[in-house]
Amino acid sequence: MKFSFEKRLRDVEHTKGAREATLVFADSSTRAIRVRNRSQLKLCFDVFAKLRAYPPPVPEGIPQLSPPAEPRTASDRAIELLGNAESLDGPRFLQTIHEMCKTLKERKEKDAPTLHRNE
Numbered sequence: 001m002k003f004s005f006e007k008r009l010r011d012v013e014h015t016k017g018a019r020e021a022t023l024v025f026a027d028s029s030t031r032a033i034r035v036r037n038r039s040q041l042k043l044c045f046d047v048f049a050k051l052r053a054y055p056p057p058v059p060e061g062i063p064q065l066s067p068p069a070e071p072r073t074a075s076d077r078a079i080e081l082l083g084n085a086e087s088l089d090g091p092r093f094l095q096t097i098h099e100m101c102k103t104l105k106e107r108k109e110k111d112a113p114t115l116h117r118n119e
Contacts, residue, residue, distance in 0.1 A: 018034045018036045019035050019040065019094055020032060020033070020090060021033055021034075021088050021095075021098075022088070023081065023085035023087075023098075024087045024088070024089070025085055025086055031081075031085075033082075035078070040094070042075065043075045043097055044093075044096075044097050046074070046075035046076075047097060047104060049073060050073070050104055051100065051104055052067060053070035053071070054111055055067050079101050079104065080101075082098045083102055083104055083105035084105065085098065085102075
C-alpha cells in the first residue's frame with residue numbers, strides 16, 4: 001500500500017473543513033454562516049433533543065405523555081438563528097437542519113402560552 005501524503009492532507013482538510021450557507025430573513029436581510037463539518041452532526045442531535053420537548057399533537061383518543069423539559073445545548077444560538085431564517089442557501093444537510101429549526105420555532109410559539117419549558 002502506497003502512502004500518499006497529499007491524499008491524507010485532502011482527507012484531513014475535508015474532515016476539519018466547514019460548510020457555508022446563506023440565511024435569508026423575513027426582512028430580506030442575509031447572513032452567512034459557517035458550520036464545521038465535525039459540528040454538523042452535533043447541531044442536528046441538539047435540534048432533535050429540543051424537538052423532543054415540543055412533540056407534535058397526538059391523535060384523538062391517545063393519552064399524551066408529558067414531554068421532557070427543553071434542554072440547554074451548546075448549539076442554542078445557532079438553532080435560534082436558523083429557526084428565525086426564512087430560507088437557507090447551502091448544503092442539503094444544513095437545509096434539513098434549518099427546516100427542523102423552523103419546526104422547533106413554530107412548535108415553541110404554539111406552546112408558548114403554557115410556559116412550562118426551559119427549566
